[in-house]
Amino acid sequence: MCGRYSFSLPPEAIRELFRVVTVLNLQPRYNIAPTQIVPVIGLEPNGERALRMFRWGLIPYWSKAMPKSAPLINARSEGIADNKMFGDAFHRRRCLVPADGFFEWNQDKSLKDRTPWRIVDPERPAFAFAGVWEGWRSPEGEIVRSFAIITTNANEKLARIHERMPVILKREDEDAWLDPNNAEPKLKSLLAPYDPTRTELYRVDMRVNSFKYDDPACLAKVE
DNA sequence: CCAGACGTTGTT
C-alpha cells in the first residue's frame, strides 16, 4: 500500500514533467504523511491541468463531521467502480498525485525491523499515483477537498516486503486517467501493478518513521 | 418501511 511518500522536485521540473502552469508556492516535501495538505493535479473546466492543495485522506461528501476513524488514504482498485465510498469519485473526480518516490515498511510486524524502504522509478525522476477526490463541507461551512491513492497487488519487486502497492500510472496513461470522457472499462485497465523492471527499492534511515523529519536525509540510501 | 453502514491495512 502507500502510507508515506515524497515530492521534492523544484518548480521547473514539476512544470515540465506534469505539464502544469501554476506551481503555487510549493515547498519540497521529503516525508508526506496522511492528513497533510499536499499538491494534486486535476483538470480545470477548460481542460487544462492544474495543481491544487488537497488533504490526503478522503472525507466522503456525506460525512457529518470530520471522521475520527483512520483516514481513507487508500482505495482498493478492485471493485472501486461500484464501491459506495469511492465509486462516485472514481467516475467523476479523478486526479494525479505527483510523487518522486514512496516509502514502505515490512508488512510483517512480527519482524522487529521497522527500517523503511524507498521505492523509485530509475528511469524517471517523478511519477503520478492514480487518485480520487471529494469535496466536503464542514459543519462550519468550510469546503475541504481531500483525496485517496488507489492501490493494487504488489509487483514481484515489492512482494518481498508488501502484498499491496499504489497504482503508478505510465506517463502515457496520465491523460486517460484524467479524461472525463473515459468510461469504466478504459479506466479500470489503467489500474495495474507497475512494471517491476522500473521499480527500485533501497533502504532509508529510520528517521523517516517520524513525520517530524522532512528533509533530504529522508531520501538518502543506507546499508 | 427504517436503520445502519459506507474503508484499508495489518494482525489475530
Place this chain on the structure above:
DNA sequence: GTCTGG
C-alpha cells in the same frame, strides 16, 4: 491495547 494526530 487502542485511539488520535500528523
Place this chain on the structure above:
DNA sequence: CCAGACGTTGTT
C-alpha cells in the same frame, strides 16, 4: 504509514 498519548481534581 508511524508516533505518541492515554487522566482527574484543584490550584496557580
Place this chain on the structure above:
DNA sequence: GTCTGG
C-alpha cells in the same frame, strides 16, 4: 447520498 440488511 446510497446501498444493504432485517
